[in-house]
Amino acid sequence: MVPHLVTALTGPISELEQRILESVPAVERWFRLEWMEHTPPFYSSVDVRNAGYKVAPVDTNLFPGGWNNLSPEMLPLAVQAAMAAIEKICPEARNLLLIPENHTRNNFYLANVVQLRRIFQAAGLNVRIGSINPEITEDTLVRLPGGEELLLEPVIRSKYRLGLKNFDPCTILLNNDLSAGTPGILEDIHEQFLLPPLHAGWSVRRKSHHFKAYEEVAKRFGKMLGIDPWLINPVFGHAGNVSFAQGQGIEALQETVHTVLGKIRRKYKEYGIAEKPFVAIKADNGTYGMGVMMVQDAAELASINRRTKNKMSVIKDGQQLSDLLIQEGVPTIETIQGATAEPVVYMMDRYVVGGFYRTHASKGADENLNAPGATFLPLAFEPEHILDAQGHPTEPLPNRFYMYGVIGRLAMLAASYELEQTNPEAEVY
Amino acid sequence: MVPHLVTALTGPISELEQRILESVPAVERWFRLEWMEHTPPFYSSVDVRNAGYKVAPVDTNLFPGGWNNLSPEMLPLAVQAAMAAIEKICPEARNLLLIPENHTRNNFYLANVVQLRRIFQAAGLNVRIGSINPEITEDTLVRLPGGEELLLEPVIRSKYRLGLKNFDPCTILLNNDLSAGTPGILEDIHEQFLLPPLHAGWSVRRKSHHFKAYEEVAKRFGKMLGIDPWLINPVFGHAGNVSFAQGQGIEALQETVHTVLGKIRRKYKEYGIAEKPFVAIKADNGTYGMGVMMVQDAAELASINRRTKNKMSVIKDGQQLSDLLIQEGVPTIETIQGATAEPVVYMMDRYVVGGFYRTHASKGADENLNAPGATFLPLAFEPEHILDAQGHPTEPLPNRFYMYGVIGRLAMLAASYELEQTNPEAEVY
Secondary structure (H helix, E strand, O other): OOOOEOOOOOOOOOHHHHHHHOOHHHHHHHHHHHHHHOOOOOEEEEEEEEOOOOEEEEEEEOOOOOHHHOOHHHHHHHHHHHHHHHHHHOOOOOEEEEEEOOOOOOHHHHHHHHHHHHHHHHOOOEEEEEEOOOOOOOOEEEEOOOOOEEEEEEOEEOOOOEEEOOEOOOEEEEEOOOOOOOOHHHOOOOOOEEEOOHHHOOOOOOHHHHHHHHHHHHHHHHHHHOOOHHHOOOOEEEEOOOEOOOOEOHHHHHHHHHHHHHHHHHHHHHHOOOOOOOEEEEEOOOOOOOOEEEEOOHHHHHHOOHHHHHHOOEOHHHOEOOOEEEEEOOOOOOEEOOEEEEEEEEEEOOEEEEEEEEEEOOOOOOOOOOOOOOEEEEOOEOOOOOEOOOOOEOOOOOOOOHHHHHHHHHHHHHHHHHHHHOOOOHHHO | OOOOEOOOOOOOOOHHHHHHHOOHHHHHHHHHHHHHHOOOOOEEEEEEEEOOOOEEEEEEEOOOOOHHHOOHHHHHHHHHHHHHHHHHHOOOOOEEEEEEOOOOOOHHHHHHHHHHHHHHHHOOOEEEEEEOOOOOOOOEEEEOOOOOEEEEEEOEEOOOOEEEOOEOOOEEEEEOOOOOOOOHHHOOOOOOEEEOOHHHOOOOOOHHHHHHHHHHHHHHHHHHHOOOHHHOOOOEEEEOOOEOOOOEOHHHHHHHHHHHHHHHHHHHHHHOOOOOOOEEEEEOOOOOOOOEEEEOOHHHHHHOOHHHHHHOOEOHHHOEOOOEEEEEOOOOOOEEOOEEEEEEEEEEOOEEEEEEEEEEOOOOOOOOOOOOOOEEEEOOEOOOOOEOOOOOEOOOOOOOOHHHHHHHHHHHHHHHHHHHHOOOOHHHO
């Protein structure tokens, strides 16, 4: 089930949404059976784009920030889901060490850390924050504008365990996506639960692996529901060894872009969609919306300017960009107060616990909204009925957040497939 | 974790409550470990009495009605917990048959059935309502004052399975406490999940078994927390073969009452409590607050009037009363708008999903509130902070519903012990 949140959608319900809404029992049962075979990621968030004719995930985050953007009513759901996750993985847990990103001056990010601490404390754990930032060499108290305090403590590594001064956790929760590579201090920890596993970090993870797994999930789900998987799956391709700065690998990239655009064009024709196809070219290992460009024609890549070259060369934490995902661009039909919007779905264990809209006033429906200037709009719970003029409840309102919750969970399931396939310890069995 | 609900408590936090609030991680871990060994009842509700010096469960219901009294904000929590319960017990479930009580004209009860249907539908099941009322021989559509419709369908029994016309459920959820005995139509169902099991019905279940199990739970929890178990455990005794109508078994009953009152008196002395001890005499297999009387002195039982005799002779569904529980009376310090109040805690699987106050304007702090004239007051979620005059959040508010959630879960755990001990199929292993 997916909480009933107020979406900005007011238009008619599309055929796809109708199909999903009338199939709730079958959809939920399908997920239940999948979770018997696969372990959901500990937590995740998924950016979803709804083009009306299709709805698809465009990014799946296994170290979600932004928990502070969920409305307060959703906290109990997140806590209950956190309890379920802890119970399953490490019921004996007492102490949880939360390892945040290294940027210690971003108050929005730190508010997210405070919210995660709140969730796991309410779930019944002693939570402390351990920094792996080399600059944090002593206890550092940060006071946030909201009045909250956050104590960042330097982690202490012994031969087999990671902890803090006078704090020996049984579970270590990473909220640091390891873009800069897996630090040695996190390696060879076998006595403690390290969540998510290290190979979920962006120094190992590849978007193209994720969307390959998602393609498989979409096919199986589409078959169950009796729909063309393309309606929930963005076409994609992959190009390696690309350097915009040195003009290397551009031709192969153009070829892939051309192929992906062709596939989209055929689908648009099949469904009578009049829009102009485009692709998002993204760092295969990138995050934070960095290293993303939109292209309508492969020829554009022959003459990109210096600024774009720079943008496409270096991503988060100074990583060089060389592997690229070429993903079908899915326009968004959602707007809020005139700003382009896309839903972000938050999950803890197998449960959808909330969501919000990412909005951007100066970006179009076919642009990347995860860019400077984006704002976040928490979603409220929708009352199940609206009262009519006589004060009687009307027909129950459809849960229009449900479809987004389904897409979010499909992407989460794909992440679960992906982590199984890329598990370095899998050969042991 | 327990949702943070607004309680009526405004007085200072008692030593006991303080002890519980400062031990959240230890308490939650203790429950997690218990649930590794024991299976929680599918759903339950617990009446709790808070005397200030002690807090105790006084009744544990394994077929909870009153789900309609939970506030709408709690629905998502109940749904998420229902998903967890279904996933664990019968992940392959598609169809759920809900069997309600036989009273088909009680709109309050029927609103509860509608709410349960809503919860399990949102959890992703096809839900239909099957009546075992012999008067329901054809489909009966009931329209509730709120505009909701409820279709009661007669159940159909085949040799091995129970269902409805064109509806073969894999799971049967009882919301009928089987006070009148287990109907043959529910017996020998081995292919379908029947929840809760038949031996949870009041024709088999005994309050004295429950409170014996609760005593054990309270001892173990008290030891972990370092508190006297009496602070959370009502003293009790049991008397069998009592007939008030025929004056039978009264002396033995008086002796038990005397013993229980003596135990309470000693505890009152130990803690310097000035109140007058009393006991609640209750049908050992009763429910609905029927067959309950309060006694301060065993001598009172020698001269009870005809009206009380009648009250104590027949309970729900015309069952004869003969086995009695003699339970320490726990006064309630909670009042709402001048009416005496007691919290009722609702649980689904191992999770506290909500609660409400049962209030009664014409009953005292030492009386049974589960009586005609009682009203129900849904509890709202408490914001975590109150804003000060400058609009800044103050210190986090303590979750005063937490303690009630702990007591509710201790009673639920006791029910789990009780059902294990009374399981007729347990010898098989």
